[in-house]
Amino acid sequence: xxxxxxxxxxxxxxxxxxxxxxxxxxxxxxxxxxxxxxxxxxxxxxxxxxxxxxxxxxxxxxxxxxxxxxxxxxxxxxxxxxxxxxxxxxxxxxxxxxxxxxxxxxxxxxxxxxxxxxxxxxxxxxxxxxxxxxxxxxxxxxxxxxxxxxxxxxxxxxxxxxxxxxxxxxxxxxxxxxxxxxxxxxxxxxxxxxxxxxxxxxxxxxxxxxxxxxxxxxxxxxxxxxxxxxxxxxxxxxxxxxxxxxxxxxxxxxxxxxxxxxxxxxxxxxxxxxxxxxxxxxxxxxxxxxxxxxxxxxxxxxxxxxxxxxxxxxxxxxxxxxxxxxxxxxxxxxxxxxxxxxxxxxxxxxxxxxxxxxxxxxxxxxxxxxxxxxxxxxxxxxxxxxxxxxxxxxxxxxxxxxxxxxxxxxxxxxxx
Amino acid sequence: xxxxxxxxxxxxxxxxxxxxxxxxxxxxxxxxxxxxxxxxxxxxxxxxxxxxxxxxxxxxxxxxxxxxxxxxxxxxxxxxxxxxxxxxxxxxxxxxxxxxxxxxxxxxxxxxxxxxxxxxxxxxxxxxxxxxxxxxxxxxxxxxxxxxxxxxxxxxxxxxxx
Ligand SMILES: Cc1ncc(COP(=O)(O)O)c(C=O)c1O
Numbered sequence: 001x002x003x004x005x006x007x008x009x010x011x012x013x014x015x016x017x018x019x020x021x022x023x024x025x026x027x028x029x030x031x032x033x034x035x036x037x038x039x040x041x042x043x044x045x046x047x048x049x050x051x052x053x054x055x056x057x058x059x060x061x062x063x064x065x066x067x068x069x070x071x072x073x074x075x076x077x078x079x080x081x082x083x084x085x086x087x088x089x090x091x092x093x094x095x096x097x098x099x100x101x102x103x104x105x106x107x108x109x110x111x112x113x114x115x116x117x118x119x120x121x122x123x124x125x126x127x128x129x130x131x132x133x134x135x136x137x138x139x140x141x142x143x144x145x146x147x148x149x150x151x152x153x154x155x156x157x158x159x160x161x162x163x164x165x166x167x168x169x170x171x172x173x174x175x176x177x178x179x180x181x182x183x184x185x186x187x188x189x190x191x192x193x194x195x196x197x198x199x200x201x202x203x204x205x206x207x208x209x210x211x212x213x214x215x216x217x218x219x220x221x222x223x224x225x226x227x228x229x230x231x232x233x234x235x236x237x238x239x240x241x242x243x244x245x246x247x248x249x250x251x252x253x254x255x256x257x258x259x260x261x262x263x264x265x266x267x268x269x270x271x272x273x274x275x276x277x278x279x280x281x282x283x284x285x286x287x288x289x290x291x292x293x294x295x296x297x298x299x300x301x302x303x304x305x306x307x308x309x310x311x312x313x314x315x316x317x318x319x320x321x322x323x324x325x326x327x328x329x330x331x332x333x334x335x336x337x338x339x340x341x342x343x344x345x346x347x348x349x350x351x352x353x354x355x356x357x358x359x360x361x362x363x364x365x366x367x368x369x370x371x372x373x374x375x376x377x378x379x380x381x382x383x384x385x386x387x388x389x390x391x392x393x394x395x396x397x398x399x400x401x402x403x404x405x406x407x408x409x410x411x412x413x414x415x416x
Numbered sequence: 417x418x419x420x421x422x423x424x425x426x427x428x429x430x431x432x433x434x435x436x437x438x439x440x441x442x443x444x445x446x447x448x449x450x451x452x453x454x455x456x457x458x459x460x461x462x463x464x465x466x467x468x469x470x471x472x473x474x475x476x477x478x479x480x481x482x483x484x485x486x487x488x489x490x491x492x493x494x495x496x497x498x499x500x501x502x503x504x505x506x507x508x509x510x511x512x513x514x515x516x517x518x519x520x521x522x523x524x525x526x527x528x529x530x531x532x533x534x535x536x537x538x539x540x541x542x543x544x545x546x547x548x549x550x551x552x553x554x555x556x557x558x559x560x561x562x563x564x565x566x567x568x569x570x571x572x573x574x575x576x577x578x
Contacts, residue, residue, distance in 0.1 A: 346486035348461055348548065352429065364461055378462025378484060407430060408438070408487060 004305050006390045012037040013388050023358025026393045031176045031204060031337050031384035032362055033226045040229055043289035047282040055281055056255060070281055073288035080291050081221065082212035083238050090237040090244070090271040091279055095203040096126035098222035098237035101274060102199055103130040105247040113139035115167040120145040120153055121374045122175045125367040127201040131170060140167070147374065151178035151327040159190065166196040173205030177366045177380065178327035179310065179337035181205070188217040203227055208306055208335050210299040213238055230290035231283040244270040251276040302387055306336030309385040313338050316398055326380060336385035342401070345408045347381040353407060357400035428538030429545070430487070438487035443497030447480045451571050454559025456551050458578040463489040465552045467559060475504045486548050488539060493552035495533050505560055512553050519549045551578045
């Protein structure tokens with residue numbers, strides 16, 4: 001059990017007081033985006049009401065204050081993921097942009113004909129499409145690690161595919177569909193033994209479990225603030241300092257330069273070299289409040305709370321006749337994401353019925369079409385949990401599912 | 417936790433006719449040598465509909481509807497089979513216009529000639545589900561158009577992405 005004071009946590013989230021279709025909101029779509037605590041909302045308002053200014057250029061008090069807060073958040077991010085220093089942290093718009101940054105600024109310079117990029121069949125489109133584009137531009141080849149029947153990376157496939165032609169392994173830390181937590185450290189060792197780099201898609205891991213980039217020994221880590229209590233529009237790229245130094249810029253413009261001539265320019269130091277133009281200052285500052293909030297809860301506790309919810313959810317869901325639950329069964333190998341399908345009921349129909357019960361889940365391909373094909377389904381229903389969810393909310397989920405079963409499986413009464 | 421009340425709008429989406437067509441879809445037998453095979457796919461939700469059609473004297477003489485997907489997409493296909501069977505292709509085109517108009521305009525009064533199809537009217541109030549309902553109709557539209565372009569005398573397969 002967890003040491004969470006769940007009622008106190010819930011009181012911090014204004015949106016949890018609202019009703020949906022006359023029912024209390026049960027928000028189980030946290031893998032898509034999470035709700036925001038009062039502290040984060042206040043931090044955003046505070047920025048606009050008290051120190052809104054452009055950063056790194058003004059010499060007035062507001063600009064200095066905004067710059068200090070912005071850079072303070074960079075330090076908080078570094079601390080949160082155990083990075084050696086803030087120079088390893090680049091702010092982007094989201095995970096997707098962070099991955100595109102690596103594909104363009106590192107990939108185009110370092111990959112060529114015959115080089116291999118190793119991915120897996122469980123990747124989100126944002127850790128797949130940028131590599132497809134890069135492969136097309138450079139002649140590099142994509143190879144995909146398969147999954148086993150429980151939805152884990154197939155061990156033999158991992159070792160076979162990471163061979164001497166591998167230049168980059170790009171893998172999700174936790175699947176947004178299966179909930180699988182991948183053995184990133186082992187993969188890092190395999191990749192490095194072949195001279196390849198490792199990029200970790202941390203969109204679903206950094207918000208939900210303790211992540212330390214030095215322990216994982218990854219070269220790049222990408223994640224999004226909006227999936228961890230923070231505002232939308234802020235993403236993070238962590239990269240090893242030497243890599244950032246050696247990479248070309250991604251976007252060109254203001255902020256990322258040192259001297260600009262008519263024909264040529266020189267680049268700013270890292271990480272600013274990768275932050276062209278006015279960044280999302282207000283949201284970065286507010287993201288700092290989200291990191292504080294999670295630090296205070298403790299990521300071990302967050303993880304334990306979600307594992308316990310996922311366990312309860314799987315136990316109760318498995319009692320529903322005709323249900324298929326995807327992903328690993330054991331606690332260590334999974335996080336708080338539970339995907340499932342009901343026989344004869346399409347996830348969209350289930351989603352619509354659950355919505356009427358106030359329960360928000362996701363139904364669809366979850367931006368993982370190759371994984372859907374691998375599972376041989378068109379879509380799944382997915383419930384995903386976070387710090388403010390409680391066991392009692394599972395009642396509404398189960399009741400909603402039962403209502404859908406009554407609606408769609410009942411024999412049609414004779415028409416009049 | 418309070419018991420959810422059945423909501424009028426909800427019943428408007430899942431009308432009994434729709435549930436009935438979903439549970440027991442009509443025109444489900446595949447055709448042996450269809451002149452037109454029109455496949456429709458909605459990449460967003462993975463709904464699939466496959467229409468097989470034969471023609472005689474400018475009218476749809478045979479129709480088969482298959483697929484997998486949500487109740488709305490599949491019931492819509494089944495209802496399509498009911499109404500276009502035996503209709504001249506021009507008439508089928510006109511019906512496609514009437515139905516898609518009803519599905520996308522929440523204010524539109526469904527014309528009486530649409531019969532049971534009127535049950536799909538509620539979809540217009542659920543923006544996330546409109547494409548589920550229009551899939552079969554746009555698939556048919558595409559199939560008819562391409563048949564005309566191809567000259568009607570050799571079998572064709574068409575693919576439509578909603
Ligand atoms: C595993 C994974 N990777 C990447 C992303 C993309 O995140 P964003 O849309 O914030 O760029 C998501 C979120 O949907 C995800 O779950």
